[in-house]
Ligand SMILES: Nc1ncnc2c1ncn2[C@@H]1O[C@H](COP(=O)(O)OP(=O)(O)OP(=O)(O)O)[C@@H](O)[C@H]1O
Protein backbone atom coordinates (compact mmCIF):
# COMPACT_ATOMS: atom_id res chain seq x y z
CA UNK A 74 0.00 0.00 0.00
CA UNK A 75 1.24 3.53 -0.75
CA UNK A 76 2.09 5.12 2.63
CA UNK A 77 0.24 8.25 3.79
CA UNK A 78 1.16 10.64 6.60
CA UNK A 79 -1.82 12.78 7.63
CA UNK A 80 -1.46 16.08 9.51
CA UNK A 81 -4.76 17.51 10.75
CA UNK A 82 -5.50 20.29 13.18
CA UNK A 83 -6.85 23.81 13.61
CA UNK A 84 -5.86 26.88 11.62
CA UNK A 85 -2.33 28.18 12.24
CA UNK A 86 -1.13 25.10 14.15
CA UNK A 87 1.74 24.66 11.67
CA UNK A 88 0.26 21.82 9.58
CA UNK A 89 1.23 23.28 6.20
CA UNK A 90 4.78 24.05 7.34
CA UNK A 91 5.36 20.58 8.79
CA UNK A 92 3.62 18.82 5.87
CA UNK A 93 5.84 20.61 3.33
CA UNK A 94 9.05 19.89 5.27
CA UNK A 95 8.10 16.22 5.77
CA UNK A 96 7.19 15.82 2.07
CA UNK A 97 10.58 17.29 1.10
CA UNK A 98 12.42 15.08 3.58
CA UNK A 99 10.64 11.89 2.50
CA UNK A 100 10.43 12.75 -1.22
CA UNK A 101 6.64 12.20 -1.05
CA UNK A 102 3.77 14.02 -2.73
CA UNK A 103 1.92 16.79 -0.87
CA UNK A 104 -1.81 17.46 -0.57
CA UNK A 105 -2.85 20.86 0.82
CA UNK A 106 -6.55 20.03 1.12
CA UNK A 107 -7.40 23.44 2.61
CA UNK A 108 -6.33 25.00 -0.70
CA UNK A 109 -9.08 23.04 -2.48
CA UNK A 110 -11.73 24.48 -0.13
CA UNK A 111 -10.21 27.96 -0.45
CA UNK A 112 -10.24 27.65 -4.26
CA UNK A 113 -13.85 26.47 -4.23
CA UNK A 114 -14.79 29.56 -2.20
CA UNK A 115 -12.87 31.86 -4.56
CA UNK A 116 -14.48 30.24 -7.62
CA UNK A 117 -17.90 30.85 -6.00
CA UNK A 118 -17.07 34.47 -5.15
CA UNK A 119 -15.80 35.08 -8.72
CA UNK A 120 -19.09 33.71 -10.10
CA UNK A 121 -21.12 35.83 -7.62
CA UNK A 122 -22.61 32.67 -6.08
CA UNK A 123 -23.96 32.50 -2.56
CA UNK A 124 -21.48 30.44 -0.53
CA UNK A 125 -24.49 28.90 1.29
CA UNK A 126 -25.95 27.47 -1.92
CA UNK A 127 -25.06 23.79 -1.47
CA UNK A 128 -25.96 22.71 -5.00
CA UNK A 129 -24.17 25.57 -6.79
CA UNK A 130 -21.07 25.31 -4.59
CA UNK A 131 -20.87 21.52 -5.07
CA UNK A 132 -21.04 22.03 -8.84
CA UNK A 133 -18.29 24.64 -8.48
CA UNK A 134 -16.12 22.21 -6.46
CA UNK A 135 -16.63 19.38 -8.94
CA UNK A 136 -15.72 21.59 -11.92
CA UNK A 137 -12.80 23.31 -10.20
CA UNK A 138 -10.23 24.18 -12.89
CA UNK A 139 -7.01 24.37 -10.87
CA UNK A 140 -3.35 23.92 -11.61
CA UNK A 141 -0.56 23.66 -9.01
CA UNK A 142 2.72 24.60 -10.73
CA UNK A 143 6.25 24.77 -9.34
CA UNK A 144 7.96 27.91 -10.67
CA UNK A 145 11.41 28.88 -9.30
CA UNK A 146 10.98 26.38 -6.38
CA UNK A 147 7.69 28.03 -5.32
CA UNK A 148 4.12 26.74 -5.71
CA UNK A 149 2.01 28.81 -8.09
CA UNK A 150 -1.75 28.18 -7.99
CA UNK A 151 -3.92 28.96 -11.00
CA UNK A 152 -7.72 29.07 -10.93
CA UNK A 153 -9.46 29.23 -14.30
CA UNK A 154 -6.07 30.09 -15.83
CA UNK A 155 -5.42 33.05 -13.48
CA UNK A 156 -2.64 33.16 -10.86
CA UNK A 157 -4.41 33.21 -7.47
CA UNK A 158 -1.39 32.23 -5.30
CA UNK A 159 -1.68 35.28 -2.99
CA UNK A 160 -5.49 35.41 -3.01
CA UNK A 161 -5.70 31.79 -1.86
CA UNK A 162 -3.94 32.69 1.42
CA UNK A 163 -6.19 35.73 2.12
CA UNK A 164 -8.56 35.85 5.10
CA UNK A 165 -11.43 36.21 2.57
CA UNK A 166 -10.51 32.82 1.07
CA UNK A 167 -9.99 31.25 4.54
CA UNK A 168 -13.34 32.36 5.94
CA UNK A 169 -15.09 31.48 2.64
CA UNK A 170 -13.45 28.04 2.72
CA UNK A 171 -14.70 27.44 6.24
CA UNK A 172 -18.26 28.23 5.06
CA UNK A 173 -18.28 26.00 1.96
CA UNK A 174 -16.44 23.25 3.87
CA UNK A 175 -19.49 22.88 6.15
CA UNK A 176 -21.59 21.75 3.14
CA UNK A 177 -21.62 17.92 2.85
CA UNK A 178 -22.21 18.19 -0.92
CA UNK A 179 -18.98 20.18 -1.34
CA UNK A 180 -17.02 17.68 0.77
CA UNK A 181 -18.41 14.80 -1.35
CA UNK A 182 -17.51 16.66 -4.55
CA UNK A 183 -13.86 16.99 -3.42
CA UNK A 184 -13.50 13.44 -2.01
CA UNK A 185 -12.16 11.62 -5.11
CA UNK A 186 -9.94 14.55 -6.13
CA UNK A 187 -8.18 14.28 -2.75
CA UNK A 188 -7.92 10.47 -2.81
CA UNK A 189 -6.22 10.72 -6.24
CA UNK A 190 -3.19 12.39 -4.57
CA UNK A 191 -2.20 9.01 -3.06
CA UNK A 192 0.62 8.21 -5.49
CA UNK A 193 3.93 6.34 -5.07
CA UNK A 194 6.26 6.69 -3.27
CA UNK A 195 3.96 8.26 -0.62
CA UNK A 196 1.78 11.19 0.36
CA UNK A 197 1.77 13.80 3.11
CA UNK A 198 -1.79 15.17 3.43
CA UNK A 199 -2.63 18.29 5.44
CA UNK A 200 -6.15 19.36 6.48
CA UNK A 201 -8.95 18.78 8.97
CA UNK A 202 -10.27 15.31 8.05
CA UNK A 203 -7.32 13.63 6.35
CA UNK A 204 -6.97 10.97 9.07
CA UNK A 205 -10.68 10.59 9.85
CA UNK A 206 -12.43 10.63 6.45
CA UNK A 207 -10.16 10.92 3.40
CA UNK A 208 -7.33 8.53 4.37
CA UNK A 209 -8.64 6.48 7.34
CA UNK A 210 -6.08 3.79 6.41
CA UNK A 211 -3.11 6.24 6.72
CA UNK A 212 0.18 4.87 8.07
CA UNK A 213 0.80 7.72 10.54
CA UNK A 214 -1.75 10.28 11.72
CA UNK A 215 -0.76 13.48 13.50
CA UNK A 216 -3.22 15.91 15.10
CA UNK A 217 -1.22 19.12 15.41
CA UNK A 218 -2.61 21.80 17.67
CA UNK A 219 -1.55 24.94 19.62
CA UNK A 220 -3.35 27.49 21.78
CA UNK A 221 -5.54 29.98 19.88
CA UNK A 222 -3.30 32.82 21.18
CA UNK A 223 -0.11 31.20 19.85
CA UNK A 224 -1.76 30.54 16.50
CA UNK A 225 -3.01 34.13 16.20
CA UNK A 226 0.49 35.43 17.00
CA UNK A 227 2.05 33.16 14.38
CA UNK A 228 -0.48 34.30 11.79
CA UNK A 229 0.14 37.98 12.70
CA UNK A 230 3.89 37.51 12.25
CA UNK A 231 3.32 35.78 8.92
CA UNK A 232 1.08 38.59 7.64
CA UNK A 233 3.46 41.32 8.89
CA UNK A 234 6.26 39.64 6.93
CA UNK A 235 4.03 39.86 3.85
CA UNK A 236 3.65 43.60 4.52
CA UNK A 237 -0.03 43.33 5.52
CA UNK A 238 -1.69 45.35 8.28
CA UNK A 239 -2.79 43.15 11.15
CA UNK A 240 -4.92 43.42 14.26
CA UNK A 241 -4.06 40.70 16.76
CA UNK A 242 -7.48 40.80 18.52
CA UNK A 243 -9.22 40.52 15.13
CA UNK A 244 -7.01 37.58 14.10
CA UNK A 245 -7.70 35.83 17.41
CA UNK A 246 -11.44 36.37 16.91
CA UNK A 247 -11.27 34.95 13.34
CA UNK A 248 -9.28 31.93 14.49
CA UNK A 249 -11.78 31.16 17.26
CA UNK A 250 -14.72 31.59 14.83
CA UNK A 251 -13.07 29.24 12.34
CA UNK A 252 -12.27 26.67 15.08
CA UNK A 253 -15.89 26.79 16.23
CA UNK A 254 -17.31 26.37 12.70
CA UNK A 255 -14.85 23.59 11.78
CA UNK A 256 -15.45 21.64 15.01
CA UNK A 257 -19.23 22.07 15.20
CA UNK A 258 -20.16 21.03 11.66
CA UNK A 259 -21.76 17.61 11.18
CA UNK A 260 -19.80 16.69 8.03
CA UNK A 261 -16.24 15.57 8.86
CA UNK A 262 -15.76 17.91 11.84
CA UNK A 263 -12.31 18.91 13.00
CA UNK A 264 -11.29 16.25 15.53
CA UNK A 265 -8.40 13.83 16.01
CA UNK A 266 -8.76 10.34 14.53
CA UNK A 267 -8.96 7.67 17.25
CA UNK A 268 -5.50 6.43 16.24
CA UNK A 269 -3.89 9.88 15.82
CA UNK A 270 -0.90 11.18 17.78
CA UNK A 271 -1.91 14.54 19.27
CA UNK A 272 0.91 17.07 19.34
CA UNK A 273 0.59 20.48 21.05
CA UNK A 274 3.08 22.83 19.39
CA UNK A 275 2.36 25.89 21.59
CA UNK A 276 5.79 25.74 23.22
CA UNK A 277 7.64 23.88 20.45
CA UNK A 278 9.74 25.26 17.61
CA UNK A 279 9.16 24.14 14.01
CA UNK A 280 12.35 22.03 14.26
CA UNK A 281 11.13 20.32 17.46
CA UNK A 282 7.74 19.47 15.89
CA UNK A 283 9.48 18.21 12.75
CA UNK A 284 11.75 15.91 14.79
CA UNK A 285 8.76 14.38 16.64
CA UNK A 286 6.80 13.78 13.42
CA UNK A 287 9.87 12.36 11.62
CA UNK A 288 10.42 9.95 14.54
CA UNK A 289 6.76 8.82 14.41
CA UNK A 290 7.18 8.00 10.70
CA UNK A 291 10.54 6.28 11.24
CA UNK A 292 9.05 4.19 14.07
CA UNK A 293 6.41 2.72 11.72
CA UNK A 294 9.20 1.46 9.40
CA UNK A 295 10.96 -0.58 12.10
N1 LIG B 1 6.02 25.38 16.03
C1 LIG B 1 5.97 26.60 15.51
N2 LIG B 1 6.47 27.63 16.18
C2 LIG B 1 6.41 28.88 15.70
N3 LIG B 1 5.87 29.21 14.51
C3 LIG B 1 5.36 28.24 13.79
C4 LIG B 1 5.37 26.88 14.24
N4 LIG B 1 4.76 26.12 13.30
C5 LIG B 1 4.40 26.97 12.32
N5 LIG B 1 4.76 28.22 12.59
C6 LIG B 1 4.51 29.43 11.79
O1 LIG B 1 3.11 29.69 11.94
C7 LIG B 1 2.56 30.18 10.72
C8 LIG B 1 1.35 29.33 10.34
O2 LIG B 1 1.82 28.03 10.01
P1 LIG B 1 1.08 27.15 8.89
O3 LIG B 1 0.65 28.00 7.74
O4 LIG B 1 1.95 25.99 8.61
O5 LIG B 1 -0.23 26.69 9.70
P2 LIG B 1 -1.45 25.82 9.22
O6 LIG B 1 -1.83 24.94 10.35
O7 LIG B 1 -1.14 25.14 7.92
O8 LIG B 1 -2.57 26.92 9.00
P3 LIG B 1 -3.84 26.91 8.02
O9 LIG B 1 -4.66 25.71 8.38
O10 LIG B 1 -4.59 28.16 8.34
O11 LIG B 1 -3.34 26.88 6.61
C9 LIG B 1 3.71 30.15 9.71
O12 LIG B 1 4.25 31.44 9.60
C10 LIG B 1 4.72 29.19 10.30
O13 LIG B 1 6.05 29.51 9.92
Ligand SMILES: Nc1ccn([C@@H]2O[C@H](COP(=O)(O)O)[C@@H](O)[C@H]2O)c(=O)n1
Pocket residue numbers: 084106107108110111167170171172174175199200201202203251255
Ligand atom coordinates in the same frame (compact mmCIF):
# COMPACT_ATOMS: atom_id res chain seq x y z
N1 LIG C 1 -9.46 18.89 4.97
C1 LIG C 1 -9.93 20.14 5.15
C2 LIG C 1 -9.15 21.25 4.89
C3 LIG C 1 -9.69 22.49 5.06
N2 LIG C 1 -10.97 22.61 5.45
C4 LIG C 1 -11.61 23.94 5.56
O1 LIG C 1 -10.94 24.91 4.79
C5 LIG C 1 -10.55 26.02 5.60
C6 LIG C 1 -9.22 26.52 5.12
O2 LIG C 1 -8.23 25.54 5.39
P1 LIG C 1 -6.68 25.93 5.61
O3 LIG C 1 -6.06 24.68 6.14
O4 LIG C 1 -6.15 26.28 4.27
O5 LIG C 1 -6.65 27.09 6.53
C7 LIG C 1 -10.57 25.49 7.04
O6 LIG C 1 -10.89 26.47 8.00
C8 LIG C 1 -11.64 24.44 6.99
O7 LIG C 1 -12.91 25.02 7.18
C9 LIG C 1 -11.71 21.50 5.74
O8 LIG C 1 -12.87 21.60 6.14
N3 LIG C 1 -11.19 20.27 5.56
